[in-house]
Amino acid sequence: MPTPTALNTPASTPTPTATPTPVETRGSFTFTDWQEQPVGPADVIPRLAHASVTNAFTGGIVAAATSCDYTLAYTAQSAGTYTGLELLSGSLDGREGTFVLEERGSFDADGTRCRFEVVPGSSTGELAGLTGSGGFTFRHGDTEVAYTFTYALGAGQA
Numbered sequence: 001m002p003t004p005t006a007l008n009t010p011a012s013t014p015t016p017t018a019t020p021t022p023v024e025t026r027g028s029f030t031f032t033d034w035q036e037q038p039v040g041p042a043d044v045i046p047r048l049a050h051a052s053v054t055n056a057f058t059g060g061i062v063a064a065a066t067s068c069d070y071t072l073a074y075t076a077q078s079a080g081t082y083t084g085l086e087l088l089s090g091s092l093d094g095r096e097g098t099f100v101l102e103e104r105g106s107f108d109a110d111g112t113r114c115r116f117e118v119v120p121g122s123s124t125g126e127l128a129g130l131t132g133s134g135g136f137t138f139r140h141g142d143t144e145v146a147y148t149f150t151y152a153l154g155a156g157q158a
Helices: 004-008
Strands: 023-039 047-059 067-076 079-092 095-107 111-118 131-139 145-152
Touching (some): 067 095
Antiparallel strands (some): 079 095, 095 111
16 A cells, blocks of 8 residues: 555656757759669669769768668669668768768659658767758759758757
């Protein structure tokens, strides 16, 4: 049976945690290297390919040389879908650190559409606790690709 003291003690109320305010940043990137290799037969549809890519980001994200790997599924000669991971090391709106983006997209004769999201737990340095998502659309012939990225930093990092 509880003691009278325990019965008169108010229940503890959890301390509310501050929800980080999302921030949108923009910029552009360029492909500085694209090395694509077929996975299996290269002359059939559907077919798979693997691409190792280096990008250079400017704007809200500054990263001189990212490391990125894509797996591409061609469903037509110049159309299909892809998934990939990209490691960015540099800064985000002036805060230094690294983080990984998981990317999913599609491509066709006109260009590429991509959505990306920060891999949970992948951020370091002043970017620890980073969450966020964004995207881009690339049109063939463009030399730079504009991106948008909406993010939040963990409590105490804003």
